[in-house]
Amino acid sequence: MSRFAFYLLVGLLMLIGVGLTAYRHISFDVPWVPGAQQKVWDIEAQVAFTATGGPVKASLALPENQKGYSVLTENTASSGFGLSYLDDLPGRRAEWSIREAAGSQLLYYTVTMLESDNATPAAIKRLPAPQEVSWERPYDTAAAQVIDQARERSADSFTFARELIKQFDNQRQGENARLLLTQFERPELMLRLLNEAGVSARLVSGLSLEDGRRRQTVSSWLQVFAETPQGNEAVDIDAADGEEINTDWVLINPETGKQGEPDNLLLWEGRGAPMLEVEGGVNSRVSFSMIRHNEPAAVAVRNKLANDELLNFSIHSLPLEEQALFKTILLIPIGALVVVLLRVLVGLKTSGTFMPVLIALAFIQTSLVTGLIGFLLIVATGLVIRSYLSRLNLLLVARVSVVIITVIAIISIFSVLAYRFGLNAGLTITFFPMIILSWTVERMSILWEEEGPKEVLKQGGGSLLTAVLAYLAMNNPWVRHLTFNFLGLQLVLMAFILLLGNYTGYRLLELRRFKPLTED
Amino acid sequence: MLSSWLNRWSRNWTMPGALRARGVVGMNRRNIGYISKYNDRRLYPLVDDKLQTKLLCQKYGLASPEMIGKVASQFEVERVVDMVRDHAGFVIKPAKGSGGKGILVIEHHDGEEYVKPSGARITRADMERHVSNILSGLYSLGGSPDVALVEGLISFDQAFAEFTYEGVPDIRVIVFKGYPVMAMMRLSTAASDGKANLHQGAVGVGLDIGSGWAVRGVQYDRPQFAHPDTGHDIFSLKVPQWDTLLELAAGCYEMTGLGYLGTDMVLDRRHGPMLLELNARPGLAIQMANGEGLRKRLELIERQPDGVPVAERVAFARKHFSRSKEDVANVGMAPIAD
Numbered sequence: 001m002s003r004f005a006f007y008l009l010v011g012l013l014m015l016i017g018v019g020l021t022a023y024r025h026i027s028f029d030v031p032w033v034p035g036a037q038q039k040v041w042d043i044e045a046q047v048a049f050t051a052t053g054g055p056v057k058a059s060l061a062l063p064e065n066q067k068g069y070s071v072l073t074e075n076t077a078s079s080g081f082g083l084s085y086l087d088d089l090p091g092r093r094a095e096w097s098i099r100e101a102a103g104s105q106l107l108y109y110t111v112t113m114l115e116s117d118n119a120t121p122a123a124i125k126r127l128p129a130p131q132e133v134s135w136e137r138p139y140d141t142a143a144a145q146v147i148d149q150a151r152e153r154s155a156d157s158f159t160f161a162r163e164l165i166k167q168f169d170n171q172r173q174g175e176n177a178r179l180l181l182t183q184f185e186r187p188e189l190m191l192r193l194l195n196e197a198g199v200s201a202r203l204v205s206g207l208s209l210e211d212g213r214r215r216q217t218v219s220s221w222l223q224v225f226a227e228t229p230q231g232n233e234a235v236d237i238d239a240a241d242g243e244e245i246n247t248d249w250v251l252i253n254p255e256t257g258k259q260g261e262p263d264n265l266l267l268w269e270g271r272g273a274p275m276l277e278v279e280g281g282v283n284s285r286v287s288f289s290m291i292r293h294n295e296p297a298a299v300a301v302r303n304k305l306a307n308d309e310l311l312n313f314s315i316h317s318l319p320l321e322e323q324a325l326f327k328t329i330l331l332i333p334i335g336a337l338v339v340v341l342l343r344v345l346v347g348l349k350t351s352g353t354f355m356p357v358l359i360a361l362a363f364i365q366t367s368l369v370t371g372l373i374g375f376l377l378i379v380a381t382g383l384v385i386r387s388y389l390s391r392l393n394l395l396l397v398a399r400v401s402v403v404i405i406t407v408i409a410i411i412s413i414f415s416v417l418a419y420r421f422g423l424n425a426g427l428t429i430t431f432f433p434m435i436i437l438s439w440t441v442e443r444m445s446i447l448w449e450e451e452g453p454k455e456v457l458k459q460g461g462g463s464l465l466t467a468v469l470a471y472l473a474m475n476n477p478w479v480r481h482l483t484f485n486f487l488g489l490q491l492v493l494m495a496f497i498l499l500l501g502n503y504t505g506y507r508l509l510e511l512r513r514f515k516p517l518t519e520d
Numbered sequence: 521m522l523s524s525w526l527n528r529w530s531r532n533w534t535m536p537g538a539l540r541a542r543g544v545v546g547m548n549r550r551n552i553g554y555i556s557k558y559n560d561r562r563l564y565p566l567v568d569d570k571l572q573t574k575l576l577c578q579k580y581g582l583a584s585p586e587m588i589g590k591v592a593s594q595f596e597v598e599r600v601v602d603m604v605r606d607h608a609g610f611v612i613k614p615a616k617g618s619g620g621k622g623i624l625v626i627e628h629h630d631g632e633e634y635v636k637p638s639g640a641r642i643t644r645a646d647m648e649r650h651v652s653n654i655l656s657g658l659y660s661l662g663g664s665p666d667v668a669l670v671e672g673l674i675s676f677d678q679a680f681a682e683f684t685y686e687g688v689p690d691i692r693v694i695v696f697k698g699y700p701v702m703a704m705m706r707l708s709t710a711a712s713d714g715k716a717n718l719h720q721g722a723v724g725v726g727l728d729i730g731s732g733w734a735v736r737g738v739q740y741d742r743p744q745f746a747h748p749d750t751g752h753d754i755f756s757l758k759v760p761q762w763d764t765l766l767e768l769a770a771g772c773y774e775m776t777g778l779g780y781l782g783t784d785m786v787l788d789r790r791h792g793p794m795l796l797e798l799n800a801r802p803g804l805a806i807q808m809a810n811g812e813g814l815r816k817r818l819e820l821i822e823r824q825p826d827g828v829p830v831a832e833r834v835a836f837a838r839k840h841f842s843r844s845k846e847d848v849a850n851v852g853m854a855p856i857a858d
Contacts, residue, residue: 396656506536506546518538
């Protein structure tokens, strides 16, 4: 191929890339820098169920303004279904309906939530009254004893709830607690016990917001109420309907008993009503995908209007689940560029060409320090075990498989140990791609046997250095902002990598390697 | 402080301009300017698969080590013992291996215990596991399934006895468009564990294309004047049968069609020069061993016409790439003026 055609291609890619990028900046006001904008979450709920052939009515709880978050816009997608928003108690809901449907159905609801400190939550108009609960024979005494014990050790509703949950702590479960757990689900059991004790409480559904997550589900949280002192006069709960009351509530994790609202928890359903109700369908479930932008709130709204324009080369027009996936995928070319730079310009040795990029992707999930420590621990332990395996005289495929299983075992053990010592960071090392780790262990062990530990350090160190640099480049908020918002930049990257592939000059490390040649 | 740092820097590092002036070919230029330009990918299997190279050698009548047999499937692994029974020494190597990986050399054996050149003994089971690993593709490029070759041991020329430690010294000649352009000998050392790979600590000795005399020695990319284990002076090294060796190397161009080629050869005591293996991506350490960049020689060859017979190519190379006229005279060729 002639060089002219090559440079023409590179020039064209540059031109189109820069053009698209500039166009997006000018006509859609997408800012160049992540800067001081508000954080906006796009959250997509996907309702799936199998319709049984008759009329269908599906009702999904919708999020409301609350502490830390306010609703910006919402959309639904549901072909053939009628839709209405219901705003009566308890809480806001979307209701889809259709006369006749069969087979699997997918309904979408998308909401844009603005992360803001001054959002005003909807006022609580009345406390949920403690429900009458009935207990079967052996369980009633157990429940009564658990309640009595908690009541002795507590001062008010909040401390009572905390003491109650403490009795169901995995390590300190008493006989009564164990008996009750055989019959009831933990969150529901807590609610029953609180109601039995006359404490106002309800189960709500919370969604942990994390950028780029897909197929998330909601978790159950206990909301425990107590009236604040001034509210003491207006106690008649039913009569108080429509009037605001003075109340305070805390959120308790029914699994751990931890009190307080964790960061990034969005209460999707905050009224104690079910998340999803489907009539005329089976196997119904709801899952969530979410993504975070750093855009001015106004632009986020305008983007919605520009969705259907052909020239808007934006992945914002994709369903959220795909967007979350792309947010990561679009970073891979950045990692590839780092690898190309380090190999072609510097001459760094790595084991496996793009393995460092995959390790860097894992670092993004685990955070750098945890990732590095985890990687080193796993590979080192793996090498020790692998050196034993080499004495067993096994076929290669079997040996690599054993290494994979060993790596999984090591990861499990480290995760459990980390959890026992209270290090949550240890749990995230499960994000490492198993196959990559196993192959690394296998390659390094062969390298060790044949070329000695020095070469292992050289190649392993080169890989890790490349991975760390790739991680730093990929995890940079500017890079994340630019790659996600300006697809045209991918073409510019490609042009740049093409040019690097044409570089015939010396590598940096060759200036050292060939130094003796310039001496005599 | 700054000046001492600068001082240290300039002792270990050089500038691109200095390398360019010396005609040093770097990795990137080698990949783009020579390998991908002159080596048709289609031809790679001829050299990447040593079994194919071997068959080619037989077809073109080029000398190569005796082939005892091959093992192509796991159930044949046990046959290796019978295969080598009547051979005192032998070599097992992966057909698609690279960089000398996975080569097992056995000097002698008694059917149960096998002795490596280092004196280390391995059992029959160890040897069979090695063959099994080769078949699984442990040493092959990309991990593809492989074939294990069993070859006769080379009894290397006594001329080199003083220059090697536990291994067979081999001669690497870079052949460009059929012209031998640069040569070196690789001497195994204790540091390289008897292996002939420079990055593992073997000594590289640059050889004069005109005469086969040593011109310079390096170990770990730094000058070396004597073999580190035997203490023998490197400059007393001269490769015998140099002309035959160059013709063998140059002939590989017709055999494979590859324009930029590394040929690895050995001198056998009885059979003379033999082709061990070929490399379509030869390394650049040969420049260190010769104290000279490849670029000027390669550019001279690029200007030569195609279709020149082997003998003429060798004569051309000996005339133009010779270090000193005296050396050429020593091997019985009239010095030719440039």
